[in-house]
Amino acid sequence: MKLFFRKQEYTILLYRLFLAYAFYFLARFLFFLYNYDVLEVHSVSEFFRLSYYGLAFDTAAILYVNLLFILLSIIPLRVTTSSWYRKLLLYVYFSTNLIAYALNFVDFIYYKFNFARTTLSVLDVVKNEGNKTAMFFRFMVSYWHVYVLFILVSVLWVYLYKRVKIHPSAHRLSTKTYYISSAVGFVIIGTFIVGGIRGGDFKKSTRPINLVDASKHVNKMEQADLVLNTTFAFIRTFNNNSFKKVDYDVTDEEIQFYIKPIKHYENNPSTKPNIVVIITESMGREYLASFNKDIGIDDYVGYTPFLDSLAQHSLIFPNAFANGSKSIHGMSSVLSGIPSFADAFTSSSYSNQEIQSLVSVLNDLDYDTSFFHGAPNGSMGFLGFSNILGFDHYYGMEDYGNDDDFDGSWGIWDEPFLQFMKSTLDQKIQPFFSTVFTVSSHEPFNIPEKYDGKFPEGHIPMHEPVGYTDYAFKQFFEAAKKEPWFDNTIFVITADHCNQVYYDVYNKVINRRAVPILFYKSDGSLVGSSNELAQQIDIYPTLMDIIGYDQPFRSWGRSLISKDGVEPFAINYNASQYHLQRGNYICTFDGKQATGFYDINDKSLENNLIANKTPEMEETEKACKAFLEDYFERIVDKRLSLDK
Numbered sequence: 001m002k003l004f005f006r007k008q009e010y011t012i013l014l015y016r017l018f019l020a021y022a023f024y025f026l027a028r029f030l031f032f033l034y035n036y037d038v039l040e041v042h043s044v045s046e047f048f049r050l051s052y053y054g055l056a057f058d059t060a061a062i063l064y065v066n067l068l069f070i071l072l073s074i075i076p077l078r079v080t081t082s083s084w085y086r087k088l089l090l091y092v093y094f095s096t097n098l099i100a101y102a103l104n105f106v107d108f109i110y111y112k113f114n115f116a117r118t119t120l121s122v123l124d125v126v127k128n129e130g131n132k133t134a135m136f137f138r139f140m141v142s143y144w145h146v147y148v149l150f151i152l153v154s155v156l157w158v159y160l161y162k163r164v165k166i167h168p169s170a171h172r173l174s175t176k177t178y179y180i181s182s183a184v185g186f187v188i189i190g191t192f193i194v195g196g197i198r199g200g201d202f203k204k205s206t207r208p209i210n211l212v213d214a215s216k217h218v219n220k221m222e223q224a225d226l227v228l229n230t231t232f233a234f235i236r237t238f239n240n241n242s243f244k245k246v247d248y249d250v251t252d253e254e255i256q257f258y259i260k261p262i263k264h265y266e267n268n269p270s271t272k273p274n275i276v277v278i279i280t281e282s283m284g285r286e287y288l289a290s291f292n293k294d295i296g297i298d299d300y301v302g303y304t305p306f307l308d309s310l311a312q313h314s315l316i317f318p319n320a321f322a323n324g325s326k327s328i329h330g331m332s333s334v335l336s337g338i339p340s341f342a343d344a345f346t347s348s349s350y351s352n353q354e355i356q357s358l359v360s361v362l363n364d365l366d367y368d369t370s371f372f373h374g375a376p377n378g379s380m381g382f383l384g385f386s387n388i389l390g391f392d393h394y395y396g397m398e399d400y401g402n403d404d405d406f407d408g409s410w411g412i413w414d415e416p417f418l419q420f421m422k423s424t425l426d427q428k429i430q431p432f433f434s435t436v437f438t439v440s441s442h443e444p445f446n447i448p449e450k451y452d453g454k455f456p457e458g459h460i461p462m463h464e465p466v467g468y469t470d471y472a473f474k475q476f477f478e479a480a481k482k483e484p485w486f487d488n489t490i491f492v493i494t495a496d497h498c499n500q501v502y503y504d505v506y507n508k509v510i511n512r513r514a515v516p517i518l519f520y521k522s523d524g525s526l527v528g529s530s531n532e533l534a535q536q537i538d539i540y541p542t543l544m545d546i547i548g549y550d551q552p553f554r555s556w557g558r559s560l561i562s563k564d565g566v567e568p569f570a571i572n573y574n575a576s577q578y579h580l581q582r583g584n585y586i587c588t589f590d591g592k593q594a595t596g597f598y599d600i601n602d603k604s605l606e607n608n609l610i611a612n613k614t615p616e617m618e619e620t621e622k623a624c625k626a627f628l629e630d631y632f633e634r635i636v637d638k639r640l641s642l643d644k
Contacts, residue, residue, distance in 0.1 A: 008166060009080060010185065013073045015164050017062060020097060023157055024058045024229055025051060027104040030149065032226060034108040038115070038507050040222040040604070047226075053217035054227045056209060059196040061232040065100040067193070069093045074189055076182035081166050090161065098154055103230040105150045109143050113282075113443065113499060114325055115512045116574065117211070117225050117233035138409060142444050210236055211576040221509040221575040221588070221605050242342040243350055245632050246591075248625035255630045258623040260566050262642065263541050263555045267562045268548040272365065272431040273521070274489040275543060277358075279330055279437045280469065284498030285514040286506040287466045291318040294531075297503050303458055303466045306474035307493065307518070314520040315527055317560060320534035321570040321581070322497050322513045327437070328381050330496025333536035335359060335389060335435060337555045338640070341573035345635065346385045354641040356554045358540050359389040362433040365549075368392055370428075372421045372436040374400065375411035382437060391435075395424060407440060413448055414440040414472035422480050430485055441469040441499070462500040486522060490546060492539055493518040508603035510579060510586060513572050517560075519546075533568040533581055534560055554642050556631065571627055580624040585609075587620045589628075594621040 028051055032039060041047050063070075069092050072080075079085045107118050140147055199209030214227040255261065285291045289302025290311035295318075302308060323339030324330060328346045332338045336357035338345050345351055359369050370393040371386040373379065377396035386394050397403075397411050405416045412420075421436050428434075440447070445461035447454075447468040455467030473493075480486050495515040501507050506514060517534050519526045519542070526546075537557035545559035558566040569582040578589040581600060588596040588605065596608040597617045609617070634640055 009073065010189075012164055012166055013070065016093065016161060017066065017070075019157060019160055020062045020066065021055075021058060023101065023153065024062065024104075024231075026153065027101065028054060028058075028226065028229065031104060031108055031111070035111050038112060038222060038501065039226050040220040040507075041226060046223075050217065050223055050226045053214075054229065056199045057214065057228050057232045060199060060209060061100070061229055061235060063193050063196045064235050065096050065231065066093070069096065070189065070193065074182070074186055076179050076186075086166055093161065094154075094158065098157075100231045100234075101154075102150060103234050105146050107230045108146050108149075109139075111225065112501075115222075115225075115498075115509075116325060116576075117228045117230050119211075119233050119237040135409075138444065214576060219606070221577070222507075224575045237343075243345075243348045243632060243635055245636050246629055248629050250622065250626045250629045254622060255626045258566070258626040259556060259630055260558075260564065261554060261556055261630050261634070262552050263544070263559070263564065264550075264552040265541075265545040265548075265559060265562060265564065266550055267545055267559075270548040270550060272367075273547060274425075274431050274485055275358075275362070275367075275433045275492070275547075276425075276489055277334060277433075277435045277492045277539070278473075278494070279334055279435065280493065280495045281327065281438045281441050282462070282497060282499035283441055283466065283469070283495035283516065284501070284506065285318070285320070285495075285516045286498070286501060286503055287463070288516050290316065291516050294318070295505060297505060300503070301456075301458070303456060303463050304470040306470045306477070307516075310473075310477070310493075310520055311518060313524065313527060314518045315561070316519075316529050317517040317532070317534035318529060319531045320494075320515055320517040320538075321510075321536075321572060322495065322515045323536045323570075323572050325497050325513070325572075325574070327496045328385065330494075330536060331382060331385060331437065334494060334539050336640075337537040337540040337557050338635075339535075339537055339556070339571065339631075341578065342576075346381055348635075350635045350638065351385065352388060353638040355389060356641045357389050358433065358543060359386075359391055360641075361544065361549060361553060362431075363390055363392070365431075368428050368432040370395060370424070370432065370434045372396075372417070372424075372434065373411070374414070374417035374439045379411070380437075395421070407446060407448075409444055409446070410442060411439040414438045414469050415448075415475055418472050418476040419479060422476055422483075425480075425485065426483055428485070430488065432485075437496070438469055438472075440472070441465045459502045460500045463502075481522070489521070490526070490543065491518075491520040492543070493520070494536060494539065505603070509574060509605055510581065510603040512574065530560065532560070533570045535570040535572075552642060554634070554640060556627065567623075569623060571624070578624060578628065580620060580627070582620050582623055583616055585617055585620045587617070587624050589621065589624045594624070597621075 032047060072089055072092060110118055197208055211228060211233055214224040217227055218224050287302060288304045288307055290308040292300055322330060323333040328344055329340040332340060332346050336355050363369055369391045371391045372395045373382050375397055377383055377398050383394055400412050400417060400420050405412045407413050425432060425434060445465050447465055451468060455464050457464050494517045498512055498514060505511060538560050541555040541557050542560040544553060545562050558564050567582060569580060571580045577595060580587045584600050586598040586600060587594050597610050598605050598607060
């Protein structure tokens with residue numbers, strides 16, 4: 001029996017899969033060119049070393065995408081070399097490969113906003129947008145070069161595919177020989193497919209490679225995203241629910257010591273001031289001069305003169321971090337003290353439960369509660385989550401009622417929308433609690449035409465709209481301070497996440513989550529600067545402490561104005577790992593164990609100290625485990641309300 005009677009078909013199959021490898025390498029190279037300044041890859045040899053390790057992830061992605069094509073190519077049918085069947089294979093090959101391949105081109109641009117390979121979670125953000133078509137065409141205009149690149153690369157791929165063709169063989173084997181030899185080939189190829197999807201490992205004891213495995217081969221965490229490809233990241237997060245209980249053998253006493261998830265403050269007298277929380281779109285800490293006085297950046301320039309002047313009369317935290325990477329992550333972290341890690345809590349099946357939060361507590365205290373967002377109602381998933389939290393009122397673009405102030409992309413310009421919020425608050429019965437989520441400091445980095453030339457363009461496109469949003473804040477505060485409610489109001493200003501980076505210090509992997517946190521009250525009762533670690537989830541308990549709320553409440557954060565027995569820490573998820581800052585160390589944790597310990601000032605995670613583990617490092621890892629065990633248990637068991 002001639003085992004390799006289908007040698008031509010198998011050879012051409014390998015050629016077509018090789019083409020996929022070649023074009024995934026090209027995509028990795030283009031991804032590097034677009035993002036070289038944030039990937040921390042500084043030599044050709046280092047690029048090729050990381051690309052070599054990336055082959056395992058390319059293999060898994062290519063095999064996932066091409067399973068149907070491979071099956072149709074090796075299936076034992078006599079028609080596999082016929083003209084119509086060859087056309088079928090071509091259509092199957094490119095209809096699957098080009099769609100999957102295009103995901104990599106998304107990250108040529110999106111990576112600098114997200115600092116992570118795009119996963120399936122992006123659909124949870126996009127699905128809430130009512131202007132998807134307009135967004136698509138705007139991106140096409142703004143980033144036309146990426147679309148052109150994709151078309152050119154696709155045309156080249158199709159051309160190379162067609163260069164090598166199957167020619168029908170005149171030699172026909174007996175039916176028995178045909179099917180037996182095809183079966184042998186099927187088993188051999190199938191075995192290699194299984195091994196390839198698992199990352200080249202055939203051991204039963206190992207699992208298929210996942211995103212976190214990319215970190216095994218890097219010297220700096222940022223490099224893991226060069227090892228990965230977006231197709232793999234997208235596929236491996238499909239139907240992947242990270243909200244599962246974990247058991248790290250952490251005792252209840254240790255959870256109480258490290259986290260103290262039920263807070264109870266009796267530090268201040270009970271009061272009922274108005275509270276306004278401003279979550280600023282993409283306002284990374286880098287842009288505010290008042291938050292960068294001691295960071296040591298040569299020739300530093302800030303772009304928020306009003307916020308810097310306000311900071312002189314506020315309580316600020318220049319060492320604060322976001323607990324997520326997307327807007328909706330910021331909303332859940334700030335308002336309900338619930339961070340998001342691999343997946344957004346708000347997109348999980350566990351989000352629709354009773355949640356104790358700033359909103360629920362203030363509702364119980366007879367506050368009028370409202371949420372403002374200048375985008376179309378429902379955008380970003382804010383309307384749905386605000387309903388879960390229990391806001392009395394939601395004010396969006398439709399409620400604003402004047403589309404002439406639409407920025408053409410996301411919503412109403414910040415300046416007029418903040419004035420709309422101020423006018424609405426003027427009509428409220430005190431006390432009220434209001435949150436506004438701004439929209440203007442964002443891609444496509446536009447400002448109203450009437451302000452052309454008013455704000456410094458700076459060094460990156462983000463700087464000018466940052467100046468505009470800062471000016472919008474100035475106009476809002478100048479108008480609000482004339483109202484009787486102003487002096488009885490606590491203002492909190494923070495950001496949902498960061499955006500474009502100019503200074504190298506903010507390119508460091510930990511600082512990619514660096515945001516400002518500011519508390520202001522006109523009577524000067526909240527003044528000063530604390531360099532202690534802070535995070536978005538600390539805002540909720542801090543406000544409870546400030547107003548003298550004297551009942552127990554659920555919070556994974558801590559009060560920033562009182563010692564509550566919890567050592568300052570900040571936790572988030574980046575480069576497929578958890579990062580916990582605490583004490584003298586940063587712990588990287590892969591979901592099972594610590595993978596590294598770094599000096600607290602080593603924000604780029606360059607010098608891993610894990611080989612010389614100290615008791616404090618072990619405590620830091622224990623604190624991380626305690627947080628995650630309680631976090632997932634409360635979410636899965638639906639115990640986010642103190643009554644549960």
